[in-house]
Amino acid sequence: MKISTKSRFWLLLFIGTLLAIPGVKAQVTSDSLQSLNLSYNNPQSYILGGVTVSGNSYIDKSVVVMLSDLEVGKSIKVPGDDVTDAIRKLWKQGLFDDIRISATKVVNDTIYLNIYLDEKPRLAEYTFSGIKKSAQSDLKDKINLTRGDVVTDHLLTRTARIIKDYYKGKGFLNTDVNITETKAGARTSSSHLVNLNIHVKKNARVKIAEINIFGNKAFSAEKVKKAMKDTKEMGRLRPLRPLGGLLVDATSDVFTLRFHKLSDDVLNYFLKNYNPRIFKASKFVESKFNDDLASIVTSYNKEGFRDAQVVRDSIYKTKDNRLGINIYLYEGPKYYYRKITWVGNTVYPSRFLSEVLGIKAGDVYNKKLLETNLDYNDKGFDVSSLYMDNGYLFFNATPVETYIGNDSIDLQIRIHEGKQARIDKVTITGNTKTNDHVAIRELRTLPGQLFNRSAVIRSVRELANLKYFDAQSIKPDIKPNPENGTVDINYKVQETSADQIELSGGWGYGSIIGTIGLSFNNFSLRNFFHGDAWRPIPSGDGQKLSLHFQTYGAGYMNWNIAFTEPWLGGRKPNALTVSYFHSIFASTTVDPTTYATVPSRFATDGFSIGLGKRLTWPDDFFTLEQSVNVQLYNLENYASVFNIGNGNGRYNNIAYNIVLGRNSIDQPIFPQSGSQLSFSLQMTPPYSLFSKNKDYANMSDEQKYKWIEYYKWKFKGDWYLPIINKLILHPEIRFGFLGAYNNSLGVTPFERFYLGGSGLSGYYNYDGREIIAMRGYSDQSITPMYYSNQNIGGTIFARYTLELRYPVSLAPTSTIYVQAFFEAGNDWLGMSQFDPFNVKRAAGIGARIYLPMFGMLGLDWGYGFDPIPGLPSANKSQFSFSMNNSLD
Secondary structure, eight states: OOOOHHHHHHHHHHHHHHHHSTTOOOOOOOSOOTTOOOOTTSOEEEEEEEEEEESOSSSOHHHHHHHHTOOTTOEEEESSHHHHHHHHHHHHTTOEEEEEEEEEEEETTEEEEEEEEEEOOEEEEEEEESSOHHHHHHHHHHHOOOTTOBOOHHHHHHHHHHHHHHHHTTTOTTOEEEEEEEESSOOOSSOOEEEEEEEEEOOOOOOEEEEEEESOSSSOHHHHHHHOSSOOOOOOOOSOOEETTEEEEOSSSSOEEEESSOOHHHHHHHHHHOOOOSSSOOOOOHHHHHHHHHHHHHHHHHTTOTTOEEEEEEEEEOTTSOEEEEEEEEOOOOOEEEEEEEESOOSSOHHHHHHHHTOOTTSBOOHHHHHHHHTOOTTSOOHHHHHHTTTOTTOEEEEEEEEEETTEEEEEEEEEOOOOOEEEEEEEESOSSSOHHHHHTTOSOOTTSBOOHHHHHHHHHHHHHTSSBOGGGOEEEEEEETTTTEEEEEEEOOBOOOOEEEEEEEEETTEEEEEEEEEEEEEOSTTTTOGGGOSSSOBOSOEEEEEEEEEEETTEEEEEEEEEESSTTTTSOEEEEEEEEEEEEEEEEEOTTTOOEEEEEEEEEEEEEEEEEEOOSSOTTEEEEEEEEEEEEEEESOTTTSOSTTSOEEEEEEEEEEEEEEEOOSOSSSOOSEEEEEEEEEEOOOGGGGOTTOOGGGSOHHHHTSBOOOEEEEEEEEEEEEEETTEEEEEEEEEEEEEOSOTTTOSOSSSOEEEOBTOOOGGGOSSSOEEEOBTTSOTTTTSTTGGGTOOOOBSEEEEEEEEEEEEEEEETTEEEEEEEEEEEEEEESSTTTOOTTOOEEEEEEEEEEEETTTEEEEEEEEEEOSOBTTBTTSSEEEEEEEESSTTO
């Protein structure tokens, strides 16, 4: 039988495509194939006349044809590789569930093909179940699924893997992830949308039941385990055994103590056998475990064991479905430095370099100390800083062990000094709001200067202390130019919101007090009248403008305004500050003579002008601030609240204030190193010494205090000491003394100290009083005679604070840290009562959150250990809320 050309095509195309790709459907339509008898070895050639695409909804048809590599006008063989390759190439994209290629017509030797595609489903939306919203938010950023994504096996596998890896990092090694698909709508002929539900079951966190150390002789097993920062055993006691009447149940994380009689052995047993995890949970994270193995080797290297290594490790499951870890060590011999020599140094003599290095012959080999004292020692001096602070940017020091034998090492330190480099270009990038000159004027690296690494570090600190940029993201990009001996420095910054708003309400004096405040900390006065600069306010010049209003209605109103220009004249960092405030208390009182109701009023107007200057001696961390402050008080029938005279009169407070300060903290929001010290003197003219003939004993209060006179000394010191892993110890001391020039006149009733509580002032600060926080006690309750409602304030106070801080988040949008504290302090009514060791004590915990828009917010719980006479509820359990470090 003679076989027609058309029939031969259909048969060969059908056989070829089916044999070519397993699992792929390739359809050929034919009326009858049974009577055909063609040989697969005799393919026919056709000219491809055209290619059409059907069935697809999302992918452009021209793209499909391009991916198939079927070219119109090209000669193809049927059956042959052209069609099978086209199907293979389309299938490789992973976008289709079904691919069919068929001929639509054959004209003489020209063939026309159609590619039919059944596309894989696309993502409409996805949801999580089984986990909290906070975890869902984190995972959404990681899996990065978007509407319209093709739902392939690879996508589902990748999503599950990312989620499991996320929980592995938290110690959940047996997390189950189940992803189910549901139709999002009616399926069309070619494609459909699906919803994914991602169900996550974390299962129990896998804890480390035991860590076994083998091969250790010089180090105890506990010392080796201590070297691992993140891989920790569960807190546990050793097996059950009685001791001095004590029975210890160690079958779980929770242990039970039953006492029959106590002895010294009980405490010793507990301290020796209980291994609590306070700051680190017991969990296994593979990446951190590998880091901890390296930390073990580093620990050995620090103590002379140069050849120490982890030979191998193994992980196994214990009977209670927890993990056990075996670590096998080789310690090697302990080495000592026999000889240390220097080669290549011409700028500094070898003896001087050895003194800076701080390592001498006979010292125990310590690789970490050698690297630190050569390259960078953030707690002291190092050889690299010695050179780099003198312009030798291209300097490097390479320690070479020239002899290793028995227990001795000879070390040769080879110096390449290079040429001194001068700074060419200094730029700032990332400051989208702050003007360049505001940031650049704070830098300690200027064009033309010799390169100085310490100046770069100091510049980063100064930029952070502006509070305009995220302190964690400030990165100096140093680009050396060896060919011409110069260096370019670019400081990369990330703007953060510097402006703050305060909206708060509180209870005081029997009323609800509302407060609204605005602080524009990067203000631009010169652009005030430029309409296009209001976005929403003119900013970028580093000036500060604050507005504040407080009231509880007609009975009390307070408003103030302050402006600071930190660089007066633009050439030197001399800060000018001017401020004005007005407050008024108004109510009614009963006249003690006529018993009539009369209005009472206490009005205060205050004005200050100050000038601050940065000093260069004793070092350039010092500042000197001077100001003149004027406060005018006007009282009318106010004796029931303010116990001076008959509650009438005008009082004038004109004082000069000088503050010597030193600030070396590394950043303002969460300091991790450095200190803040300030010593101040505030004084008025000694008016009474100019009028020696006045009889102050028989003079009314209105006359005695019309011109307020005093001198006030204050000291405040804060230190920030890094302990480990961003755990910061923060000691603080505060002291104040209010004195009088004239003993006959006595100490003024204004400007006194009130101790206790949250330290929030505002409403209470109507007579110049200073309100000092002390947690664990109610507001102002430690003030002398506060319980008797005489409300006269103290003249001497001292407060000692010790805090342990740990950051939860250092993100620029919200810095959060928690703290535990111990605090002690007191307030005295004169030198005769002053005793710095007679203090009220408190301890507690708290948290701080810094939001750029609102400033620092804090909440503390404190327990006051010492009772307050006459105020039984003033101590013990107390909560304190703070704003902008009012508790400091």
